[in-house]
Amino acid sequence: MDEKLALATFGALSNATRLRIVRYLVSAGTSGRPAGEIAQAVGATPSRASFHLTALADTGLVAAERQSRTITYRIDFLAIGELARFLLEDCCQNNETARSCCS
Template structure:
């Protein structure tokens, strides 16, 4: 990931509604959600949601696919993975063992939320 791509993704996530949309789409998984359902769940007006979805789409964090008369949105976890890698690629000055607490927090949270290792 290039610096400009990282800045675009961080800017997209740096707004409350867009962060909520992205997190909702992550929870929705591969199936994603139609725009109307996102609007209903988050209580965001459709025209306002459209603006936020456009910003997320431009950043690459969300992809849209037409499904008949509606548009279905999905989170692109590969872009989020690339962003995380970009942010942590030089983790702890070349001492990856110092990043172990971050990894154990993530692993512990995964087990708590899903009940699996």
Template structure:
């Protein structure tokens, strides 16, 4: 990700309803959330949410897929990963102790899978 790619992603997340929607979708990975349920959970009319989802989709943050009569929305976790890496790429300037607290804060949430050794 570069500046030109990151700016629309950050702009899409800079509005409260869109940020809340994206965070909810991330929390529901990998299943996603039907559009109607998403609107109810966020507490906005479906047409308003549709506008927000279009902005998030144009930024590459969400994708919708039709399942029967519903559209299921999912967060694009790869886009999130790329954004976080872009923001933190040069975070420590060669001083890993500056990034260590950030990594430690993420570890309880997302510990690496333990590999069994023979």
């Protein structure tokens, strides 16, 4: 993960609505959830949810897949892992204190 993407990904996670979406999609697992259901789950209008889903998709944190009328969004666990790796390895130079938190 390059620095530019890391900055954008941190930005994506710094919004309450988007973080709620991420958590909801994590709980949904690999099957994902349709946009409308996500909007309802996080208490956002369809338009607002779409705005934030697009922002998340732009960073690769979620992937979108159209199935006829519905668009399914799915969390990308690898993208989150890569962000954690960026934080601990690239940024923190593998500092032991930092790493010890999630081992």
